[in-house]
Amino acid sequence: MGKRRRVEVSPEDTIVEDTTEQDLLDKENDIWLAFKDEHVEVFDLQSSLPRKYGLVRELAVQDEEQGETLLTSLMKYIELRRTEPSHTCRDGLAQIAQLAETWIHTREEKVNQTRAAFELVERCVRLIDHAITEQDHAIKLGTRPGTHFAPPLQPELVIPRWAKPPRVSLSPDLDEALGGTPQPLEPARKKGRKRGRKKAESFSPQPRPDPPYIPNPDPNEKRYCYCDQVSFGEMIACDDARCQREWFHLSCTSLKAPPEGRKKWFCDECMLRKKQRKG
Structure with missing residues (x-):
């Protein structure tokens, strides 16, 4: 029966093994930092998206409050119009017009911010999809160590x-209350067609x-x-x-x-x- 030999690991071998493992960790960290720098917009999504949704919630609250205020003003104007002559209600019409304009502006801004948040998420999804496709090509074709594919060209995000x-057009009373000038009515067209009438101009x-x-x-x-x-x-x-x-x-x-x-x-x-x- 042969004797078993005892194998001793020298301190130098342990140091080499530890150094190799540390080099791998450093390399992985460098790759991760490079990936993060190339896709900083994706990593910023976790902070920018809640801010946009917070703004949308604030605009939604304003939208509801302004709608209720406008409805209340309309009901007051209707009650006042039943008892007072029309010329005494012009101030109420001007106030209603101003409230309606503010309400429309708030609703449009809410839609704009919601669409901007959607496009931001969609853009980040496209970036991630491109990065996954890029990684698949790198695995299949192989790339030299330390080389990377060019970042994708993405259109600038524009709200x-x-x-x-x-x-809708305003009533004559409301238009006059807002300081506008009444528009002249178009003359009524005569029935029947005259002989020799020119044909409608072609539209190009x-x-x-x-x-x-x-x-x-x-x-x-x-x-x-x-x-x-x-x-x-x-x-x-x-x-x-x-x-x-x-x-x-x-x-x-x-x-x-x-x-x-x-x-x-x-x-x-x-x-x-x-x-x-x-x-």
Whole structure:
């Protein structure tokens, strides 16, 4: 029966083993820090998203309070109008108009902040998906130690400003109470058509610039505008209630700024339909 040999581990071997393990930990930490620096927006989501939701909650409370205040003012005005002449109620109309404008602004801001939070989360999801795909390619193809793929090009996150002109017009009393001038009524059209009447002028849409490219859009997100893309940047609504596209990127229209005041705007498709109906 052979003798068993006793194997002793020298202190030098222990030091080498500890050093190798520490080097691996340091390397993993360096890789983690590099990944965190490249995706800092994803890691900041845990702090930025609660702030946005907190603001949305505050706006929701303001929305409810302002709606109740407006309803109360309307009921008071109705009761006052039944007993007082119309010229004594103009102050109440001006107050109602101001409350309504403030309420609409609050609701639009709530929608804007909610959409901004959604787009922020969606952007981070796309970044994570790209990082996972990048890692899969690195595992399959193999990369040299210390090299990384180029970070993905993502569009700048822009909070859309929804510039939607009002669809309702004010009554003559309210318009006069707000300091406006009454609009002259259009003369009634005469029945029948005169001979030799010119045909309706043909409508030709203005040339539009090429829309910006949005990489990796969410296939489930609703599309708008002539370019059939998701919402981004400043947008404007068509005042035709039957418009199929509803919202349009300002950069895709011939406008340089949204219409001022109560001026209405119609997209090329709705304008063409109106021209054809009149012709």
